[in-house]
Amino acid sequence: MFGASTAAHQIEGNNTTSDWWAFEQRTGSFIPEPSGDAADSFHRWPEDMDLLAGLGFNAYRF
Known part of the structure; x- marks a missing residue:
């Protein structure tokens, strides 16, 4: 697995x-x-998920 993580306060x-x-x-x-x-x-989470998928990420922790 390869992915990214973030917190609401950092990105909202x-x-x-x-x-x-x-x-x-x-x-x-x-x-x-x-x-x-x-x-x-x-507001842009669908685009963010597309960007992560485009990088080959298969995991995301929010």
Whole structure:
């Protein structure tokens, strides 16, 4: 098997419905650099899966 893995926070981008996003934005948060726009995999996941398959990957962990 050969594949890739990721986490929602890394690839969704500007996920304002996430608890982590709310935590980052809170006044006094210890997060020095809050997340911003990312790869928008939330909307582009079919294209992302096609890209992985095109690379010969046969496994993906989200």
